[in-house]
Amino acid sequence: MAAFAAVVMVIASSPLVALLLRAVWVTLSCYWLTPMRIRRAMAAQGVHGPPPRPLIGNLREVSALVAKTTADDMPSLSHDIVGRLMPHYVLWSGTYGKLFVYFYGSEPRLCLTDTALIKEFLSSKYAHGTGKSWLQRQGTKHFIGGGVLMDNGARWSNQRHVVRAGVHGRQAQGESRAHGRVHEADDRGSPRRGGARPAGGGDRRPHDPPHRRHHLPHRVQHQLRHRQAHLHLLEDLHSLTARSSRHLWIPGSQYFPSKYRREIRRLNGELEALLMESIRRSREIADEGRTTATYGRGLLAMLLSEMEKKKEEEEKGSGGAGEFSYDAQLVIDECKTFFFAGHETSALLLTWTIMLLATNPAWQEKARAEVVQVCGDEPPSADHLSKLTVLQMIIQESLRLYPPATLLPRMAFEDIQLGDLRLPRGLSVWIPVLAIHRDESIWGADAHEFRPERFAPGARRLSAAGAGRFLPFAAGPRNCVGQAYALVEAKVVLAILLSSFRFAISDNYRHAPVNVLTLRPKHGVPVHLRPLRP
Ligand code: HEM
Incomplete structure (x- = not known):
């Protein structure tokens, strides 16, 4: 016996074996012991769920x-899509009650629908004690890398501070040049896959006279080509990432070679090269000015100035701006974050709103009448936008029925007391926005219907917005940083469309909402655009 113990001691004292034992212990703890401890802690509070x-x-x-x-596809154009997209939520909330825990691989996820608790959980009280989980970060690592959307703690708040200023600068530019932006959008070329497109009309845009495209300055054409190349690469990366993350529940799978990962790496290389080229051009433009080190007012400008500031401080030997700083990689990751967080979501908001207007001609007419009354023959300006209340109501209702982000995920990094509920560290909280937006106890028996009047100024249910019930842009300090920008953009584009075309849904439209990171129409939204003027 003594000899056996001695052999065990010798083996265990070997560094390699000790390392191996530690790896086994960490894996066991991460993938089984901690999740089971969390499950027991929740069960002790009466929160149950399907056995994992x-x-x-x-x-x-x-x-x-x-x-x-x-x-x-759905048999009819019904907006009752919770059972289609979240059947597990419907099944388990029916069986275990609205508060239940299920397991995404080994990650325990608490489904939270109580609006008062959601409001508290998303408040600034927990801005640093909650954040994005390892699984989420790992899932998007090869797609967007770091950046404000996926970082946590002090790194997140430093980035949030910088990008907020950048987005506000961009919004101010956008508002003052509202008309210009829309025409720029008009000139972007072919419609996005999955986005609204004129059925049968291909690429033809009667509002976009052919001569305009040919007279675009060379610099703008170059920018547009660049932007399109970025978008295509991002779309491909997006779908590959969604596929490759399916196996993340397997311990160590992030190190396995896979055809998706190889392809992701290749596309990522291409995308980063394009972004580096944009950064290089911005620098050249700033250098040509040769007056100050500023790059302009946009987001990229803001990020580059931050990076430059740090470099100058290091050169002067003043130690730099604390531990956090932007380097070229983080600037690239931030650009990717903004493409993902801003482009995809805004395109989907427009797509779903066009579908709703094309299938609700009475609201389409109401919105058009308002645009004509407010803007007359002028293109929409910042002054007009605040007066487009019907359009605002329609956009809000579209975001309620078809929120591009259907879920809000947050992990508790510390033990949290939420009302009577104790959330143990390591528990992931999932807020099913789509289901909350359809909850009849909040929105009434007509919750599945398109009724923009519920967002009319002064309407009783509008007060719901502040109370964790209307969450298309999340809430609290980690809410969408581009929310105001997205709403301005949507209003301007829709106002131009409404004043130029009457639109109807094509017979080819197949109603099939799907969730691939964001809520999208599986077959796109083909519409017929009829010019209002010859
Ligand atoms: C209709 C359009 C949009 C919708 C529905 C939307 C929705 C959201 C939601 C739900 C979040 C929280 C995500 C989470 O915490 O998991 C978010 C975060 C974010 N959004 Fe948006 N977004 C939109 C447009 C934009 C635009 C145009 C921009 C950029 C100009 C933008 C930039 C961001 C960023 C950077 C974050 C991360 C904020 C942080 O974690 O501090 N979004 N967005």
Whole structure:
């Protein structure tokens, strides 16, 4: 016996074996012991859920349910899509109550729908004690890397401070040049995949006389080509990332070679090269000015100035601006973050709103009458935008029924007392925005219907916005930094469209909302655009 113990001691004292034992312990602790401890802590408070399998948790049930409910298009143009996109939520909230825990692989996820608790959980009280989980960050690592959307703690708040100033600068520019921006958008070339497009009309845009495109300055054409190349690469990266993250529940899978990962790496290389080229051009433009080190007022300008500031401080030997600083990689990651967080979501808001207007001609007419009355023959200006209340109501209702981000995920990095509920460190909280936006106890029996009047100024239910019930842009200190910009952009584009065209849904439209990181129409939204003027 003594000899056996001695052998064990010798083996255990070998550094390699000790390392191996530690790796086994960490894996066991991360993938089983801690999740089970969290499950027991929640069960002790009366919060239950479907029994998880080792490692895989409830993933198999979720995938099977979603595959079944989204296999076919919807038989009618119904907005009742919670059962289609979140069948597991419908099943488990029916079985275990609205508060339940399920397992995404080994990550325990608490589904939270109580609006008062949501409001508190998203408040500044927990801005640093909560954030994005390892699984989420790992899932988007090769797509967007770091950046304000995925960073946590002090790094997040430093970045938030910088990008907020950048976005506000961009918004001010956008508002003062509202008309110019829309024509620039008009000139972007072919419509995005999955976005609204004129059915049968291909690329033809009667509002966009052919001579305009040919007279675009060379610099603008170059920028547009660049932007399109970025967008295509990002779309491809987006779908590959969604596919490659499916196996993240397997311990160590992030190190396995896979065809998706190889392709992601290749596309990422291409995208980063394009972004580096944009950065280089911005620097050249700033250098040509040769007066100050400023790059302009936009977001990229802001990020580059921050990077420059740090470099200058280092050169002067003044130690730099604390531990956090922007380097070229973080600037690139931030650009990717903004493409993902800003472009995709805004395009989807327009797409779904056009679908709703094309299928609700009475609201389309109301919105058009308002645009004509407020703007007359002029293009919409910043002054007009605040007066477009019907359009604002329609946009809000579209964001309620089809929020581009259907879920809000946050992990508790510390033990949190939320009302009577104690959330143990390591528990992920999932706020099912789509389901909350359809909750009849909040929105009434007509919750599944398109009724923009619920957002009329002074309407009773509008007060819901402040109370964790209307969350298209999240809430609290980690809410959407581009919210105001997105709303201005949507209003301007829709106002121009409404004053130029009457639109109707094409017979080819197939109603099939799907969730691939964002809520999108599986087959796009083909519409017929009829010019209002010859
Ligand atoms: C209709 C359009 C948009 C919708 C529905 C939307 C929605 C959201 C939501 C729900 C979040 C919180 C995500 C989370 O915490 O998991 C978010 C965050 C964010 N959004 Fe938006 N967004 C939109 C447009 C934009 C635009 C135009 C920009 C940039 C100009 C932008 C930049 C960001 C950034 C940087 C964050 C991260 C904020 C942080 O974590 O501090 N978004 N957005």
